Amino acid sequence: MVKLFKVGYFGLTLFISAAVLFLSAWIVIPAPTSLLLPLGVGAPEISPILAVGNAIALLLSLPGSKHSWLSRFALFCSALGLILSTIPLVQLPSTLTSSNKAMQAALGSGYMEKVPQQLQAQMRPHPFVLTEVFTGITDSKVRQTSGIRFATPDGVPLSLEIYRPISVGKYPTIVTIYGGSWQRGSPVNDAAFNRYMAARGYTVIAVDYRHSPKYRFPAQLEDVQTALSFIRDHAQEYEVDSERIALLGRSAGAHLAMLAAYQKDAAPIKAVVSYYGPVDLVRGYTDPPFPNPINTNAVLEAFLGGSPKEFPLLYQQASPISYVTPGLPPTLLIYGGRDHLVEAKYGESLYQRLRDAGNTVLFLEIPWAEHAFDAIYSGISNQLALYYTERFLAWALQN
Numbered sequence: 001m002v003k004l005f006k007v008g009y010f011g012l013t014l015f016i017s018a019a020v021l022f023l024s025a026w027i028v029i030p031a032p033t034s035l036l037l038p039l040g041v042g043a044p045e046i047s048p049i050l051a052v053g054n055a056i057a058l059l060l061s062l063p064g065s066k067h068s069w070l071s072r073f074a075l076f077c078s079a080l081g082l083i084l085s086t087i088p089l090v091q092l093p094s095t096l097t098s099s100n101k102a103m104q105a106a107l108g109s110g111y112m113e114k115v116p117q118q119l120q121a122q123m124r125p126h127p128f129v130l131t132e133v134f135t136g137i138t139d140s141k142v143r144q145t146s147g148i149r150f151a152t153p154d155g156v157p158l159s160l161e162i163y164r165p166i167s168v169g170k171y172p173t174i175v176t177i178y179g180g181s182w183q184r185g186s187p188v189n190d191a192a193f194n195r196y197m198a199a200r201g202y203t204v205i206a207v208d209y210r211h212s213p214k215y216r217f218p219a220q221l222e223d224v225q226t227a228l229s230f231i232r233d234h235a236q237e238y239e240v241d242s243e244r245i246a247l248l249g250r251s252a253g254a255h256l257a258m259l260a261a262y263q264k265d266a267a268p269i270k271a272v273v274s275y276y277g278p279v280d281l282v283r284g285y286t287d288p289p290f291p292n293p294i295n296t297n298a299v300l301e302a303f304l305g306g307s308p309k310e311f312p313l314l315y316q317q318a319s320p321i322s323y324v325t326p327g328l329p330p331t332l333l334i335y336g337g338r339d340h341l342v343e344a345k346y347g348e349s350l351y352q353r354l355r356d357a358g359n360t361v362l363f364l365e366i367p368w369a370e371h372a373f374d375a376i377y378s379g380i381s382n383q384l385a386l387y388y389t390e391r392f393l394a395w396a397l398q399n
Contacts, residue, residue: 017057017074021081024050027368028084030340032291037370040293040340044368045379047088048133054081088368088380096127099364099388106330106362107395115394122200123394127387128380136378137386139192140199141166146188150207150230151223154215158208158223160231161187163198164239171203172244172270172397175228179251179275179372181294182212182220182303190250192377193386200390201398203239205231209256213302217318220252224260232267244397246329248273248389251342251372255279258320258350261329271396272331273389276342276371279350280321282308289340296341324353330360332392334385336369364388 023043027050031040043050061074103111112120148160165171174197178185187206194204209223228245235242247269249257254277261269278284281300285308288296300315301307308315316322333351335344344365351363366373366381373381 011070013057013060014070014074014077017054017061017077017081020050020053020057021077021084024054024081024084027087030291030338031293031370034293037293040338041370041372042376042379044088044338044370045373045376045381046133047085047368047380048130050085051082051089054078054085058082091367092128092380095365095367095384099127099384102362102364103388103391106360107392111395112391115391115398119201119394119398123390124383124387128383132378132383133380137192137196137383140195142195142198144195151226153210153219153223153226156210156215158210158227159187160208160227161191161194161206162238163191163194163204163206165198165201165203169239170236170241171201171239172246172393173203173205173231173240173242174246174248174393174397175231175257176204176206177209177224177247177249177253177257178206179249179253180211181299182217182252182255183299184211185253190374193374196386197390197393202393203241205238205240207231216305217303217314220256221259224256225263225266228260228267243268244270246271246273246393246397248275248393249277250275250374251277253277255320258331259318259323261331262320262323262325264323264325269329271393272329273392274331274333274347275374275385276335276339276347277320277333278342279319279346281319282312282315283346283349284342285315289343291340294341321350321353324350324357324359326358328354328357328359330392330396331362332389333361333363334389335363335365336371336373336381337365337367338369339371341371362388362392 026039026043031037057078061071143164145162150160151158178189187208198204207227209220232242247257247261254274261272285297285300304314333347335347337344351361354361369381
């Protein structure tokens with residue numbers, strides 16, 4: 001009976017160790033398919049939780065490690081998993097150092113001195129809080145208005161979601177644009193971020209656009225431009241300071257945000273924030289990532305109607321990097337070092353082009369992060385992104 005109990009205990013220990021190791025492995029293994037992509041996105045972001053799981057598994061396997069090969073193998077699995085799950089935490093200090101230097105180099109060493117003390121007091125005091133990975137980031141109470149129709153192009157209803165501080169006023173405004181390969185998504189996405197920023201003194205407006213492949217570029221850009229015009233026309237009603245508007249997008253939404261802000265005839269935009277946005281669609285097509293979990297070429301063909309050989313001018317017109325000139329709005333570019341949808345090298349190339357043209361631009365790379373890292377709102381990467389994003393926007397909009 002005792003022997004059966006030991007075999008069962010050792011087997012359970014091995015199962016736990018192997019399971020946590022499997023999850024931890026996605027911190028370093030790129031997801032080969034879209035089905036596995038959530039593992040590649042999520043594992044680095046919850047790595048402290050995985051580290052605790054690996055440590056527990058290691059402790060459970062220690063008692064029998066001298067007597068059972070099952071326990072010895074479990075010990076090996078949990079030790080390896082523990083090493084893997086600490087990689088993001090090991091990389092964190094150098095990432096913070098380089099990010100702080102980038103902020104100071106672009107905005108000035110005393111850039112926070114221009115931000116009102118009252119606003120500084122509401123910001124995240126630290127770029128990373130370990131306990132928040134386990135407990136989550138505290139939500140904030142704001143006023144939210146949903147489903148505001150701003151256009152119906154070709155019979156497609158497009159709407160806004162508006163988030164405002166509790167007190168009525170006139171606020172600097174962040175217009176957010178969701179991602180989803182230009183094919184899916186909704187203005188209700190990323191509500192936690194929108195509430196967070198609204199609670200800190202912004203009107204935040206999430207906008208909609210038509211989706212490919214039914215609607216191809218430039219329909220999406222036109223919809224964003226229509227939304228911006230609508231917002232300006234209703235500025236007083238929605239408590240928008242028209243002189244202080246920033247655009248923030250994720251992935252496909254970041255692409256549209258940059259395009260909208262960089263147009264020559266665009267109404268003035270004070271700042272742009274791009275989370276892992278495509279910048280050069282020709283290079284993105286001819287030099288796709290490996291592995292390529294969402295088939296980047298198919299996504300671009302659905303968006304633009306074909307390949308760069310078929311539509312070279314359209315690909316150029318749809319690439320934000322084509323619009324770089326002096327005098328563009330300050331831009332914050334945040335990319336994951338392990339992004340296998342939009343590789344960080346493309347964000348860096350836009351950074352270099354903007355900087356060479358004399359624009360204010362920051363490029364922050366989170367080395368362990370995959371595409372859509374901020375889907376895990378309290379994860380390591382989004383905590384960092386939130387910390388630097390709110391400081392950049394405060395510098396751009398609040399001073």
